[in-house]
Each structure stands twice: as C-alpha cells, then as structure tokens.
Amino acid sequence: MKNIIIILISIILTGSVFADELNVVTTYPYIASIVEQVGKDKVNVFALAKGEWDPHTIIPKPSFIAKLRKADILILNGAQLEIGWLPPLMRQANNSKIQVGTPGILDLSKHVELIEVPTAISRAQGDVHPDGNPHFHLDFKNIPKISTAIAHKLSEIDPVNKATYEQNNNAFLENYYQKEKEWTAALEKLRGTKVIEYHKIYDYLLRRVGLQLVGTIEPVPGISPTSRHIESLEKIISSNDVKYILQDVYHPDDASKYLSSKHNIKLKIIPHDIGAVSNTNNIFELFNEIVRRLIGD
Amino acid sequence: MNKLPFVLIAFSILINVNLSAQTEQQSGDDPFSQSKFVPDISFILDVSYLYRDIKNDDYNLFEVPGLIQSTLEESAHGHEHAEMNSRSGFNLNYGELVVASTVDPYFDLFGIFHLSSEGFGIEEGYFLTRSLPLGFQIKGGKFLSSFGRINEQHAHYWAFANMPLVYKSFFGSHGLSEIGMQINWVAPTDFYLMFGGELLQGNNETSFGADGFQDLSGSIKVSSSNAPNLYTGFMRTSFDVDNLTVLAGISGAFGKSRLNHGIDTDAPDGHAVYEDAKILNANLTLKYIIESYRDITFQTEFLNKITKGDLYYKDSIGTTMKGDISKDQSGLYSQLVYKFSQYWRIGFRYDLLMKNEIVRNSSTLDLPDFMPQLSSMIEYNPTEFSRIRLQYNHDRTKYFEDNLKINNEILLQINLSIGAHGAHSF
Ligand SMILES: [Zn+2]
Numbered sequence: 001m002k003n004i005i006i007i008l009i010s011i012i013l014t015g016s017v018f019a020d021e022l023n024v025v026t027t028y029p030y031i032a033s034i035v036e037q038v039g040k041d042k043v044n045v046f047a048l049a050k051g052e053w054d055p056h057t058i059i060p061k062p063s064f065i066a067k068l069r070k071a072d073i074l075i076l077n078g079a080q081l082e083i084g085w086l087p088p089l090m091r092q093a094n095n096s097k098i099q100v101g102t103p104g105i106l107d108l109s110k111h112v113e114l115i116e117v118p119t120a121i122s123r124a125q126g127d128v129h130p131d132g133n134p135h136f137h138l139d140f141k142n143i144p145k146i147s148t149a150i151a152h153k154l155s156e157i158d159p160v161n162k163a164t165y166e167q168n169n170n171a172f173l174e175n176y177y178q179k180e181k182e183w184t185a186a187l188e189k190l191r192g193t194k195v196i197e198y199h200k201i202y203d204y205l206l207r208r209v210g211l212q213l214v215g216t217i218e219p220v221p222g223i224s225p226t227s228r229h230i231e232s233l234e235k236i237i238s239s240n241d242v243k244y245i246l247q248d249v250y251h252p253d254d255a256s257k258y259l260s261s262k263h264n265i266k267l268k269i270i271p272h273d274i275g276a277v278s279n280t281n282n283i284f285e286l287f288n289e290i291v292r293r294l295i296g297d
Numbered sequence: 298m299n300k301l302p303f304v305l306i307a308f309s310i311l312i313n314v315n316l317s318a319q320t321e322q323q324s325g326d327d328p329f330s331q332s333k334f335v336p337d338i339s340f341i342l343d344v345s346y347l348y349r350d351i352k353n354d355d356y357n358l359f360e361v362p363g364l365i366q367s368t369l370e371e372s373a374h375g376h377e378h379a380e381m382n383s384r385s386g387f388n389l390n391y392g393e394l395v396v397a398s399t400v401d402p403y404f405d406l407f408g409i410f411h412l413s414s415e416g417f418g419i420e421e422g423y424f425l426t427r428s429l430p431l432g433f434q435i436k437g438g439k440f441l442s443s444f445g446r447i448n449e450q451h452a453h454y455w456a457f458a459n460m461p462l463v464y465k466s467f468f469g470s471h472g473l474s475e476i477g478m479q480i481n482w483v484a485p486t487d488f489y490l491m492f493g494g495e496l497l498q499g500n501n502e503t504s505f506g507a508d509g510f511q512d513l514s515g516s517i518k519v520s521s522s523n524a525p526n527l528y529t530g531f532m533r534t535s536f537d538v539d540n541l542t543v544l545a546g547i548s549g550a551f552g553k554s555r556l557n558h559g560i561d562t563d564a565p566d567g568h569a570v571y572e573d574a575k576i577l578n579a580n581l582t583l584k585y586i587i588e589s590y591r592d593i594t595f596q597t598e599f600l601n602k603i604t605k606g607d608l609y610y611k612d613s614i615g616t617t618m619k620g621d622i623s624k625d626q627s628g629l630y631s632q633l634v635y636k637f638s639q640y641w642r643i644g645f646r647y648d649l650l651m652k653n654e655i656v657r658n659s660s661t662l663d664l665p666d667f668m669p670q671l672s673s674m675i676e677y678n679p680t681e682f683s684r685i686r687l688q689y690n691h692d693r694t695k696y697f698e699d700n701l702k703i704n705n706e707i708l709l710q711i712n713l714s715i716g717a718h719g720a721h722s723f
Contacts (some may be wrong), residue, residue: 053589054639057681060723061542061584062535066489069432083718084681091405092491094483096428101402123715127680222680224639250589252638 022158025071025098027082028055029274030137031108031146033283035075037172038151042161051275054250055135056127056222058085068093071104073157075150078109079134103156109134111149112142115203126220138272139204140180140287144173179284183291190294196233196265197246198256201272205290214240217247217255225255237263244268244294249276268293336398339716341453343390345382349706353385359695359702363653363664364466364626366558380470382458382708389413390710393420393451395717403428409451420451420474436479441472443479443493444529444548446580446598448472454722456594456634457672458688458710462648463600463628467576469502473550476500477525488536489544499526499552504576504602510557510569510609512617517609519555519571527552544582544723551575560609560617570622572606584723590639597631601652608657620658627652640679646672650694665701668694681719684712 021044026032032047039045046067049058055077068074068089076082090098097104114132121130136142151169155162191210197203198217206213215236219229236242237259245267247256253267260267271277271289280286349356357368368383381390392412400406409421423438441449448464459465464472481493499505499522509521531548554574559567580598587593608622628651634644648670655662674688692704 057589057639057721059584059586059592060721061537062489062533062544062723063537063542065483065491066486066535069483070485080718084720086720088720088722091425092483094429094432094434094481096430099402099427100399123680123682127682 022154023070023072024075024154025067025073026075027058027077027086028137030283030286031075031077031150033274033286034143034147034172035150035154037283038147038165038169039154040164040168042158042164043154049273051271051273051280052249054248055081055273056084058082060085060089064089065092068098069095071095071098073104073106073153074098075106075108075153077134077137078107079114079131079136080129081109081134106149106153108146108149109136111145112136112139115207116200126218127222129221133200133203135201135272136204138202138290139208140183141208142204143176143283147172147176176284179287183287186291186295193243194240195244195246196237196242196259198248198251201248202246202270205270209294214242217245217251217259224252230255230259233259234263237265246270248272266297270294334398336396337717339395339714339719341391341393341395341712341714343381343393343453343710343712345388345390345458345708345710347382347385347388347706347708349385349704351702351704355697355702356385356695356704359697359704361462361466361650361668361694362696362699363624363655363662364650381452381460382710391452393453397717399427400424432483432485434481434483436481437477439474439476440479441474442495442497442529442550443481443531444473444495444550444576445531445578445600446544446546446582446596450722453684453712453714456596456632456642456644456676457646457674458686458708459672459690461598461630461646462650462668462670462694463598463630466626466628466650467504467600467602471502473501473529475527477527489534491533493531495527495529496525497527497529497552498522499554501527503556504574504604505550505552505554506556508557509555510560512560512567512609513563514617517560517617517619519569519609522553522555526554540586542582542584542586542723544584546578546580548578549575554604554606560611563615565611565615568608568610570604570606570608572604572622574602574604574606576600576602582723590636592636594634594636595632596634597629599627599629601625601627622658623656625652625654626650640677642674642676642678644674644676646670646674648672648694665696670694682714684710686710686712 022042024035024043024045026035026047028049029047029051032045035043035045048064049055117132118128121128147169151165154165187209192212194212194214196215197213200216215233217225219226242265245256245260245265247253247267247269249269256267259265270293271280271286274280274286280289360367382388394410396408398406403426405425405427407421407423411418411420419439421440423436423440426435443449447455475497477495477497479493479495481491484490499507505527507522507526509519511518527550529548529550531546533546535544552574554572557569560569578598578600582596584592584594603625605623608620610618612618628649630646630648632644632646634642636642650668653664653666655664670693671691672688674686676684676686678684688708690706693701695702695704
C-alpha cells in the first residue's frame with residue numbers, strides 16, 4: 001500500500017513514469033513539423049499556435065500552460081514574434097527546464113540571418129519587429145539551418161539518442177534538398193515579378209524567389225489600411241506592372257479584393273504556416289502548396 | 298514616500314544617458330557598460346471623461362447599504378481614495394509604471410507603481426521563483442492576490458472601465474492587494490490544473506484589517522495583529538473542446554479582521570468590529586475562438602462573504618458598548634464580450650448584489666438585497682498599445698437615506714502604454 005502511494009505521488013509530481021519520449025513544445029506548427037522529422041519516435045511534439053491564426057497575436061489559452069509544464073524543450077521562432085503572448089505562459093508553467101537562459105530553450109531566430117533589422121525604432125511606425133523581420137521560415141533555404149539547430153538541441157538534451165537525431169536530420173535534409181531543387185526550378189519563371197503583400201510576412205520568400213515587393217496593404221505593421229493608403233497603392237499599381245497581391249489567411253481581404261478587381265491583379269492566398277489552408281500537413285506540403293499557389297493561375 | 302518619484306526619474310535619466318552613450322560608441326568601448334541590464338520598463342496612462350446625471354456632491358453622499366460606505370463617510374474615517382472614474386468631468390485614473398527583469402537564475406522581480414492624485418504607491422512589488430522543481434513556484438512581496446479570476450489582473454486587462462461591484466464591495470477599490478507569500482503548483486496533467494495558497498498580512502480596507510483600535514476612554518482595546526492574518530486557497534482548471542476553452546476556478550479567503558470606523562473619535566456613529574471573516578469565490582470563463590481576430594468570451598464570478606464577531610459601538614451618551622455582528626452577503630457579475638475584428642470589441646455586464654444579511658445584536662437590519670447594475674461598452678484598439686472605450690452604466694445600487702438613487706453614467710476612457718511590449722491575458 002505504501003509503495004502504491006509513493007508511486008502515485010511520484011506520478012503526480014513528475015508525470016514522468018512513462019516519459020521515455022522527449023516532450024517538445026513549439027510555438028508554431030512549422031517548427032513542430034521539423035521536430036517530427038528530426039525526432040521521429042524519440043519525441044512527443046506539440047505546437048501551441050494554430051497555423052490559421054495571426055502568429056503575432058495568439059490567444060494565450062491556459063491549456064498551453066499545461067503543455068509547457070511538461071516540456072523538456074521549448075522551441076520558439078524568436079525575433080520577438082512571441083513577445084505578445086508567450087512570456088506570461090512561460091512564467092505560469094512553473095517549469096525550471098524552459099526558463100530563459102536554460103538549455104531547454106531553443107530560439108530559432110539565433111540560427112538564421114534576419115533581414116530588415118531597423119536602425120531606428122519608433123512605434124510611430126506601427127508594431128515594428130525591433131530585431132528584424134521574424135518570418136524567416138518562409139525562405140525555404142532557412143529550413144536546413146533550422147532542422148540542424150533542432151537536431152543539435154535534441155542531442156544536447158537527450159545525448160543518448162544523438163546518433164539517431166543526426167541520422168534523422170541527414171535523411172530529412174537529403175529529401176529536402178531534392179524538393180528544394182524542384183521548388184527553385186518551378187519558381188524561376190517568377191523572378192522579377194512585381195507583387196503587393198498585406199503584412200511583410202512573405203519578405204524572405206520574395207527575396208528567395210526574386211519577386212519584387214512594391215507595396216504593402218497595411219500602411220505600417222499592425223495597422224489596417226486607410227483609404228489614403230489604398231489611393232497611394234493605386235498610384236504604385238498604375239506606374240508598375242503589379243502581377244499579384246499576396247494575402248495571408250487571417251487578415252480581412254476586402255482591401256486586397258478591391259484592388260484585385262479594380263486593377264485586374266490576381267489575388268493569391270498564400271499559407272504562412274502549416275494548417276493555414278488544407279493540404280499543408282507538414283513542412284514539405286507547406287512549400288509544395290506555396291509554390292503551387294505562386295506559379296498557378 | 299514623496300521622494301520615490303524623484304529617485305525613479307533620476308534612475309530613468311541614468312538609464313537614458315547610459316543607453317544613448319551605448320548607441321553612440323557601441324558596447325565594446327565601455328568596459329563597465331551596464332546598459333544590457335536595463336529592465337523592461339513600461340508606462341501606462343489611463344484617463345477618462347465621465348458624464349453622470351447626478352451632481353458630484355450628491356453622489357459623494359450615496360452608499361451601497363451594508364456594503365459600500367459613501368465617499369464622504371469613508372474620508373471621515375481616514376480612507377482617502379482617488380477612485381477610478383468616480384467624478385463627473387475628467388478623471389486621471391492612474392499612471393502605472395512597470396519595471397520587470399530577471400534577478401538571477403533563481404528569481405524574477407516585478408515592480409508596479411501607481412501614480413495618482415493620491416500620491417505615489419507601490420501597487421505591486423514581488424519576486425517569482427524560476428527554478429523550483431516539480432512544478433512549484435513561490436511568489437513573495439506585495440502583490441494582488443490570486444483569489445478569484447480578475448483580482449490579480451491589473452485594471453487595463455479588464456473588459457470594462459470599472460471593477461465589478463461585488464469585488465469593490467468586498468475588497469474596496471484596490472482589490473485584495475496584500476503583503477505576503479504565495480505558493481502554487483501546476484499539475485503535470487494534459488489539461489491545466491493549478492493549486493495555490495497564500496499567507497498574507499491582512500490589510501484590506503473592507504474585509505481584513507490587521508490594525509488594532511481602542512476607544513477614546515480606553516475602556517476597550519483590541520490589539521493589532523502580530524502575525525499574518527489572512528489565508529487564501531485557490532484552484533483553477535482549464536481544458537479545450539475544439540475551439541471552446543473552459544476555465545473554472547474556486548477560491549477562498551479566510552481571516553481575522555479588525556476594522557475601525559471611528560471608534561477612536563468622538564463621532565457618535567463611530568464603531569469598530571473584531572471578527573472572523575471568510576470570502577468564497579467560484580468563477581467560470583468560456584471563450585469560443587471563431588477565427589484569429591474574432592472570439593466570444595463569457596465570464597462570471599460569484600462571491601459570498603460571511604463574517605461573525607464583536608461589534609464595538611457607542612450608545613446615546615457616547616459610552617462604548619460591545620455587541621455582536623454577523624454578515625452573510627453575496628454578489629456576482631456576468632459578462633459577455635464579443636471581439637468582432639482585430640480592433641473592436643463590444644461587451645455587456647450584469648452586476649448583482651443579491652444577498653445582504655446583517656444581524657446586529659440579534660436583530661436583522663432592513664437592507665435592500667437586490668441591487669443590480671447594467672453596463673455595456675464598445676472598445677476600439679487602434680494598436681496593441683492604445684485603447685479607446687465608451688461605456689454606459691445603469692446603476693441601481695446607490696442609496697441615500699434609504700432611498701434608491703438611480704445613477705446613469707457614460708464614460709469615455711483612453712488607455713495608452715509605452716515601453717516594453719505587454720502581453721495579452723486570457
Ligand atoms: Zn510580422
């Protein structure tokens with residue numbers, strides 16, 4: 001009887017009796033998909049945000065605290081994308097493994113090169129990203145850097161399975177480079193095409209593909225379009241051969257639709273993360289779908 | 298106390314000098330540069346314009362019978378409050394300065410200071426542990442108790458401009474803000490489950506006083522508390538069903554209370570109590586997420602206060618008498634808030650004070666026991682750093698000389714924040 005009680009208490013306190021898998025919590029679904037590729041059956045991964053939500057403003061559900069409480073590793077996008085929702089959840093999770101400054105945290109933004117780092121910061125420019133544009137995962141060339149950083153982190157926390165993580169990562173990369181060649185080839189014909197986007201969420205992708213951004217629907221980050229701003233966009237459109245308007249799934253699309261129909265510009269909904277639209281269940285499918293939507297009519 | 302603002306101004310000037318020095322000459326140049334250690338700092342300002350169909354002087358005489366004294370009476374007993382949104386015309390509700398940072402691998406530290414027309418006060422100043430094992434956390438210092446749902450939230454997180462009436466009735470306009478310690482534990486379950494308890498000094502203006510008192514003649518004397526005087530316990534749980542999130546909690550506050558309302562003056566109605574007090578809470582929040590920018594939230598809390606103890610009062614010739622007093626009072630609020638775009642929310646709240654039983658020297662007082670208030674609001678949030686809110690209150694809780702005084706008020710509130718990026722609350 002005494003033993004049963006002790007076992008019960010230890011289950012309650014640690015929850016770790018059956019935990020031979022590493023509990024990995026990620027902030028966004030794209031990270032979880034890469035962790036699945038690298039960790040396979042050695043990890044149990046959970047993404048907090050849903051892919052159809054605005055990644056800047058995630059509603060901090062208390063159930064996220066429960067997930068963070070049991071995490072061995074927390075992998076975040078970083079570059080302040082989670083600043084508006086994650087810090088209080090981390091404090092409430094009472095998990096010493098995933099405090100800032102501990103090895104249980106992996107900040108992916110530290111493993112890629114950030115673009116659009118502002119030299120002067122004022123919120124008169126809207127809800128600016130002070131460390132640079134944080135939407136770096138949409139450059140498909142950044143994914144190998146991310147998967148390798150994840151493999152290193154998993155190996156650091158779970159050294160017993162280091163070889164497995166490295167092997168999985170290599171297998172993933174081999175596959176990935178193959179797909180990446182296909183994507184690059186398919187997108188080649190878009191080089192130099194002029195586009196407008198809603199928020200500067202696709203900038204890394206645009207750079208990679210060679211698409212030329214001539215304007216954004218929102219006048220400054222986080223602010224909805226004003227009629228004056230739409231007018232100025234129309235001037236840009238009339239003097240440039242704008243081919244596409246790229247719109248995410250979560251912002252209202254009335255301004256984009258208006259410009260699209262008035263100026264006969266194709267409006268394309270581009271998924272920014274896994275689950276934003278159907279047929280984007282993993283990182284491969286996400287880029288397949290992005291490429292399909294970009295090159296299709 | 299009055300020196301604090303100057304210390305802080307000096308502090309912030311130092312920080313600024315340090316920061317600009319750093320940007321000019323890059324960090325490498327100064328071997329003793331401290332600028333990387335500047336804590337997160339933000340400042341929040343809340344101002345409002347209130348229109349009420351009752352004159353300020355008259356309004357100050359009104360009370361919520363058995364629950365909230367009139368403003369005039371409160372100040373006569375030495376409680377001076379610049380309460381939020383309380384006067385017709387412009388109100389400076391507060392300027393809130395928040396300073397927060399990690400101390401070391403073991404502690405985080407938070408300071409929240411309120412600058413109001415009352416002066417400068419430490420609203421909160423507490424530490425949180427970062428590295429306790431097994432899901433435990435300790436909080437210590439001065440903080441808003443985790444009792445209930447909204448008590449620990451600062452006013453700018455509320456969906457309405459003023460505190461629910463039942464909270465104001467039981468805890469006063471500052472809520473249950475106490476000096477003490479808290480321990481909480483998050484269970485390693487798949488759904489959210491949290492337990493916690495607090496040991497607090499017990500210095501609440503309405504329900505849990507720690508300071509003793511004696512009358513003018515010295516014939517009665519209740520000594521001050523020598524130890525923490527108030528205990529709370531709370532439990533919260535939450536789970537998701539598809540796009541619906543359910544959050545439920547129960548909590549209780551238990552204490553020995555000494556409350557002096559002028560027994561030490563020559564006021565004929567001066568009295569004091571020495572009693573056992575307990576306040577119980579049950580709360581439920583349901584949030585349905587329709588899509589990224591659209592959700593509906595229903596939130597309700599029920600509170601019940603039960604006290605029993607000694608009453609000290611004065612007879613017709615001013616001699617202090619000892620009697621007994623007991624209270625059984627309850628109230629609730631229920632609110633529905635619909636966020637219908639990235640920038641807009643509307644909401645409705647129903648406040649009700651519904652049980653108001655006070656037995657004084659074995660006779661039950663004749664008090665109103667159905668006192669509702671209806672509020673509605675519409676809010677525009679141009680960015681995450683600014684908010685403009687229009688709120689209407691139809692208040693049927695105010696009385697003057699036993700007559701109900703229906704009070705209608707409209708207020709326009711502006712809340713702005715600068716500095717470190719705040720986070721949303723659930
Ligand atoms: Zn962004």
